[in-house]
Amino acid sequence: MNAREEILDRIRSALRDAPAVPDVPRDYRRSSTLGEEELIELLTDRLVDYKANVFIEEAAAVPQRLAVLLEGAGRYAIPHGLDQALFAEADARDGGSRRVTDAPGHRLSVEELDRVDAVVTGSAVAVAETGTIVLDASPDQGRRVISLVPDRHICIVRARDITAILPEALRRLDGTRPQTWISGPSATSDIELERVEGVHGPRTLDVVIVRG
Amino acid sequence: MSGTFLGMPSLPVFGIGNLHEHEPFPKAARRELGNTQLRANLGHATRTIRDKRLAVVSELPDWEELREAGRAIKESVMARLPELLEQFEANFTARGGTIHWARDAGEANAIVASLIREQGADEVVKVKSMATQEIGLNEYLEEQGIAAFETDLAELIVQLDHDKPSHILVPAIHKNRSQVRDIFLREMEGVDPELTNEPARLAAAARAHLRRKFLSAKVAVSGANFALADSGTLAVVESEGNGRMCLTLPETLITVMGVEKLLPAWEDLEVFMQLLPRSSTGERMNPYTSLWTGVTPDDGPQNVHLVLLDNGRSAALADEMGRSALHCIRCSACMNVCPVYERTGGHAYGSTYPGPIGAILSPLLTGITAEENNSLPYASSLCGACYDACPVKINIPDILVHLRGEDVDSKRGKRGKRGRERLPSQMDLGMKAASWALSSGKNLGLVEKALPLGRIAAGPDKKITKLPGIAAGWTQSRDIPAPPAQSFRQWWDKEHRAPAAPTDPTGTGDAGTGNAGTGSAGTEENP
Ligand code: SF4
DSSP, X not given: OOHHHHHXXXXXXXXXXXXXXXXXXXXXXXXXXOOHHHHHHHHHHHHHHTTOEEEEXXXXXXXXXXXXXXXXXXXXXXXXXXXXXXXXXXXXXHTTTTEXXXXXXXXXXXXXXXXXXXXXXXXXXXXXXXXXXXEOOOTTTXXXXXXXXXXXXXXXXXXXXXXXXXXXXXXTSXXXXXXXXXXXXXXXXXXXXXXXXXXXXXXXXXXXXXXX | OOOOOOSOOOOXXXXXXXXXXXXXXXXXXXXXXTXXXXXXXXXXXXXXHHHHHHHHHHTOTTHHHHHHXXXXXXXXXXHTHHHXXXXXXXXXXXXXXXXXXXXXXXXXXXXXXXXXXXXXXXXXXXXXXXXXXXXXXHHHHHHTTOEEEEOSHHHHHHHHTTOOOSSSSSTTTTSOHHHHHHHHHHHSTTOOTTOOSOHHHHXXXXXXXXXXXXXXXXXXXXXXXXXXXXXXXXXXXXXXXXXXHHHHSSSEEEEEEEGGGEESSXXXXXXXXXXXXXXXXXXXXXXXXXXXXXXXXXXXXXXXXXXXXXXXXXXXXXXXXXXXXXXXXXXXXXXXTOHHHHHHOGGGGOSSSOHHHHXXXXXXXXXXXXXXXXXXXXXXXXXXXXXXXXXXXXXXXXXXHHXXXXXXXXXXXXXXXXXXXXXXXXXXXXXXXXXXXXXXXHHHHXXXXXXXXXXXHXXXXXXXXXXXXXXXXXXXXXXXXXXXSSOHHHHHHHHHHSTTSOOOHHXXXXXXXXXXXXXXXXXXXXX
């Protein structure tokens, strides 16, 4: 008997008392009624608690905000699906010379990503209650690696993508896409339980929440 | 689809690997208690995490409903395990992943090593995984000439120091910052000799040390927190980003996971991803969670494997009273609330799985008669704090009591359900004597006649400090007061035989019950 058959056989044998399959009571909260302003406020509170930097902007002001955030950075990476118009202000300053784009057929290598100072991505959905932003590798978010290797992640969250609680967010996601759930910058409490932001993931997380 | 089991029931096949207590728990515990650094660090850690957990748990109005859903989901997973495993396998395979089944630790290790060799690699990066620790993968790979680099900061500290983790969540909690600095200075190639003991500087040193490894690694090995049967998706929950590095950068990803980690469907994740972070680190959410489903073209590892591990899990499942131990999501909440664990630390449990859950899971996986694992179910005061804290409501105290019964059965002449033939033990003889004494008032009266003998044994300080035989266990950490000159029954007889004796029992009970009370030394609490 091969290992697969043998293990399945052992498990069936272990269950020969035919235990009942219980109904799962889903009496926990599965939806909520918070309005957009409350959602933004809650998400901001949680993200700040995680030591992320949060900027709340009207859509028209985002290019200006990005230009300011990118001021100190050298080169920065973006995924090909991110709206180029977001960088109009930054381009006005440097002609787009600092920007590198990860696109199908023009993949940035890990070494190239290691040399950029920041990455700018969109996001799929956010959970206000837990301060979580989910990336699902859509074209405006890119491959998982691009939001991982650069030391600074500037993440754009649209207000309409913010949900109050986790069950609401999961209903908007396709579980089979590669996902990264991000709740603040990377952190460790491994030495005497003292929390230190920034180990292997991006050490700085800037979140731009876009109203409307 | 799997049908009902119709074949011959097979005997449970137990697990092997790092699952054993190598000496009786009380002995290991006594040694660990002498380590004052460990006790101070652990006390601080468990208190801090406990408080954080309470704060974030009380924030949720539906915590109890989430726990109840979590318990029911896990119970249904166990009841439907064969069917869910087949469903998971079909989905994971359809999306380009490869599944391997491992009956035990040895088989799992061999599979992983051969997958690494196929890639022509002689080193791998690893993200913290209890399953690979359970099977002793790192040691095995080392023998095979393959270097395994732990990338979780605490695991790195422990590995560099050639030590063992002491806590499943913060494995290096027994080391303070200066000890960590010394380990880094001694073991880390190219480390800044000016390194201070500031945690931020130490974390930065670990980042620099591992960065090259991550960026050049060909193969990564991981565990998994959850596996979704309806889609073939795997999930890893972490903090530092080392998990993301391992799961994203190398071309080949090998995951080792126990068969019990399945969840039926996507919507079940909403329950467990609320329960786990709050119970574990006391955070609303952990910094990073990664989900992947087989192979995604152009994104992440293109050569994706999963080793499904039995190693005693089917044996644990066969124990109707104990099978719910497999519901464990390894959050470590039960450890942080356990008064025994808080003092002894994780090393005293011998196994990869310490604390209350380890005290039931290790003997369930290995069988109660394996090495010294029969001492583990006694490593508890049965206070019930673990049950209250457990996010999936595993009734650990009940299972502890059940396993104590299994232990006693296994030592008895009568064949224990999971034990083997033995001669009647001291315990059996003692129990027999007690059952004779307690079976009639006459018998008990005869025994009570011997009370004054106990007073002689106790000596002038009226304390018995050492009992003989198996009863010595009782006096190891406490004295027994000398028995009273007469028993309550003898006193009652004397008081009530005379016709003139008053009939109000409360009026006369004081002196008498006081006496009788000291007689039953077993109920006395000790500091
Ligand atoms: S037994 Fe419960 S509390 Fe303990 S680690 Fe497992 S899930 Fe957590």
